[in-house]
Every structure is written in C-alpha cells, then in structure tokens.
Amino acid sequence: MRKKNQAFMGFATLLFLACCLCICKSMPTEVQRQAVNDRPVIGVLTQIVSDDVMKPFGRTYIPASYVKYLESGGSRVMPIRLTHTDVEYENIFKKINGLLLIGGAVNLETSDFARVAKLFYKLALEANDAGDVFPIWGTCMGLQLLTVLVAGKNLLTETTAENIALPLNLTTEAYSSRIFRDVPPDLIKAVTQEPLTGNFHHYGVEVKTFMENEDLQSFFSILSTNVAENGAHFVSTIEGKKYPFYGVQWHPEVNRFQWKSNLNFPHSRHAVQLSSWMAEFFVNEGRRSLHQFDNPEEEASSLIYSYTPIYAGNFTGYEQIYFF
Numbered sequence: 308m309r310k311k312n313q314a315f316m317g318f319a320t321l322l323f324l325a326c327c328l329c330i331c332k333s334m335p336t337e338v339q340r341q342a343v344n345d346r347p348v349i350g351v352l353t354q355i356v357s358d359d360v361m362k363p364f365g366r367t368y369i370p371a372s373y374v375k376y377l378e379s380g381g382s383r384v385m386p387i388r389l390t391h392t393d394v395e396y397e398n399i400f401k402k403i404n405g406l407l408l409i410g411g412a413v414n415l416e417t418s419d420f421a422r423v424a425k426l427f428y429k430l431a432l433e434a435n436d437a438g439d440v441f442p443i444w445g446t447c448m449g450l451q452l453l454t455v456l457v458a459g460k461n462l463l464t465e466t467t468a469e470n471i472a473l474p475l476n477l478t479t480e481a482y483s484s485r486i487f488r489d490v491p492p493d494l495i496k497a498v499t500q501e502p503l504t505g506n507f508h509h510y511g512v513e514v515k516t517f518m519e520n521e522d523l524q525s526f527f528s529i530l531s532t533n534v535a536e537n538g539a540h541f542v543s544t545i546e547g548k549k550y551p552f553y554g555v556q557w558h559p560e561v562n563r564f565q566w567k568s569n570l571n572f573p574h575s576r577h578a579v580q581l582s583s584w585m586a587e588f589f590v591n592e593g594r595r596s597l598h599q600f601d602n603p604e605e606e607a608s609s610l611i612y613s614y615t616p617i618y619a620g621n622f623t624g625y626e627q628i629y630f631f
C-alpha cells in the first residue's frame with residue numbers, strides 16, 4: 308500500500324513537472340525575452356589610413372587595442388573593410404551582433420568610412436524597429452559620426468581636449484542610464500572625481516549645440532559632459548533613448564591596452580575597472596542580437612583571428628595595428 312502510494316506520488320510529481328514544462332513552452336514571449344547569444348561577434352569598420360607613416364602598411368587599419376577591448380568583454384571581432392558592395396554589407400549585417408565605430412580622422416560625410424557607417428546605421432534602425440536588437444557603439448570620432456548620422460548634418464565645433472585624462476561630469480540622467488545605472492557606487496564616485504577618461508580630440512559636439520538640435524535631443528540622452536581647453540562644454544557620453552546606440556568622446560580601450568608613456572592613458576585600478584565595465588556592457592548588448600553566420604567555416608574565415616597585427620610602437624601611439 309505504502310509502496311503504491313510512493314509510486315503514485317512519484318508519478319504525480321512527474322506529471323506536475325511535465326505540466327510546468329508545457330506551460331513554459333507555451334509562453335513564447337517569455338522564451339524570446341530570455342534568448343541570449345553567448346557567442347557574439349562585434350563588427351569593426353576598418354579605419355582609413357591618413358597618417359603618412361602608416362601608409363606603407365595598408366589602406367585601412369584597426370588598432371589592436373580596440374580588438375582586445377571587445378575580446379575582453381567576451382566577444383569575437385569581425386573586421387569589416389570599406390571595399391564591399393551594399394549587398395555584401397547587408398549580408399554581413401545579418402551575421403554580426405553589433406558594430407563598433409572607432410576613432411580616426413576622416414570626413415564624416417564624404418569618406419568611405421562615413422558611407423559604410425551610414426549603411427549599417429540605417430540597417431540597425433530598421434532592425435531595432437522590427438525587434439531585431441542590434442547595438443552600435445561609437446568611440447571618439449565614432450561618437451561624432453553618430454551625431455552626424457542622427458542630425459543629418461555636421462554640428463562639430465572646436466572642442467580640443469588633446470592628450471588629457473579627465474573625470475566625467477555625469478548628468479542626472481546618467482544615474483538611470485543603461486550604461487551607468489549598474490556601475491558600483493565606488494566606481495561611479497571615482498569616475499566623477501578621478502581622471503579616468505583619456506581624451507584625444509580637436510572637435511566635438513558642444514552641449515549647447517546638442518540641446519538646440521531637435522534630432523539629437525530627441526534621439527540621445529547626454530550622460531556626461533566635459534570642458535575643452537577653450538572653455539567649450541562638450542558632450543562626452545551619450546546613449547540612445549530608444550535605440551541601443553552609444554557614444555563616448557573619450558577612449559575606454561586605452562586604459563587597458565595602450566601604453567605610450569608620453570600619452571595620458573589612465574592605468575589606475577579604477578581606470579581599468581571603468582574600461583572593463585564599458586567593454587562588458589557593450590558586448591552584453593551584443594548578446595541580445597541573434598544574428599549568426601550561415602556555417603562555422605564562414606564564421607571562422609570572417610573573424611579577425613586569421614589576421615596578424617604588426618608591432619607599431621616605434622612609429623605610432625599604438626603598440627599593435629592590424630592593417631588591411
């Protein structure tokens with residue numbers, strides 16, 4: 308009798324578990340929300356070589372620091388050259404899980420870099436609108452380019468902060484932003500008080516210009532500002548209100564991956580933590596993208612692993628550079 312009871316209880320438990328599974332399976336929205344891609348690939352547009360000393364090595368390049376930065380966040384990297392057709396870019400878009408626009412010095416409206424960035428930007432807007440998450444991050448000139456794309460015009464003015472590390476002047480919105488809201492309080496305090504962000508720019512978007520532009524104002528929240536050498540207040544961190552698009556006028560990758568001693572790269576413990584936080588944050592946004600390559604062979608041949616960076620510490624401010 309007892310044995311029979313136990314058997315019945317066991318059967319009932321099984322039935323209960325099975326029903327739970329059924330219920331979970333019959334809730335597709337729940338399953339969708341939890342879908343996570345733990346093998347993200349972030350695309351990086353190659354940058355146009357403008358510096359004469361780099362010209363012998365290739366027409367475009369990616370400093371290895373950006374690659375290491377993304378890899379440190381748990382992503383793999385696909386270099387994206389500027390020589391493809393529009394159809395090829397549309398195809399690449401369906402395989403990668405986010406895009407990083409790196410720094411540089413090119414025309415933000417007429418260069419190939421700007422043209423390809425615009426193509427991805429438009430694809431990303433459409434995809435996100437359709438619920439297909441696709442994050443974009445712009446660093447330094449990448450932030451500047453995002454503002455040109457959103458505003459439809461170049462609003463940059465002189466905001467020189469060249470070779471200087473600064474604390475961030477966080478706005479009220481920063482504290483509830485996706486980028487900063489989960490940052491531990493002691494690191495937030497350090498970010499606002501210690502020079503943890505390396506600046507290497509001559510142009511930027513002034514806070515005033517940003518506030519007066521309806522397109523920028525409605526698209527992005529300003530999370531931090533800084534003061535340039537000429538006294539201009541410039542926008543230093545931005546986050547899309549609706550889209551997973553992010554921009555920093557400073558360089559989070561240098562804190563851990565660039566070491567030129569005559570350049571003001573922050574390397575303190577807090578500086579390293581901030582850099583890690585940013586990389587992990589953006590890569591985690593990439594995990595929300597379910598794009599994937601058609602097969603493992605295609606994936607393997609697209610990733611940066613089959614390229615070799617060269618030592619560049621004796622003729623640039625970078626230690627290593629990938630040339631294309």
Ligand SMILES: *[C@@H]1O[C@H](CO)[C@@H](O)[C@H](O)[C@H]1NC(C)=O
Nearest residue numbers: 476477478479532533534540
């Ligand atoms: C910080 O930003 C506020 C506006 O958010 C501004 O009024 C203030 O002058 C800024 N301070 C510094 C030191 O940049």
Ligand SMILES: *[C@@H]1O[C@H](CO)[C@@H](O)[C@H](O)[C@H]1NC(C)=O
Nearest residue numbers: 360617618619620621622623
């Ligand atoms: C930099 O170092 C490499 C490797 O040691 C060397 O081959 C190259 O000639 C050097 N370049 C310059 C510009 O000094």
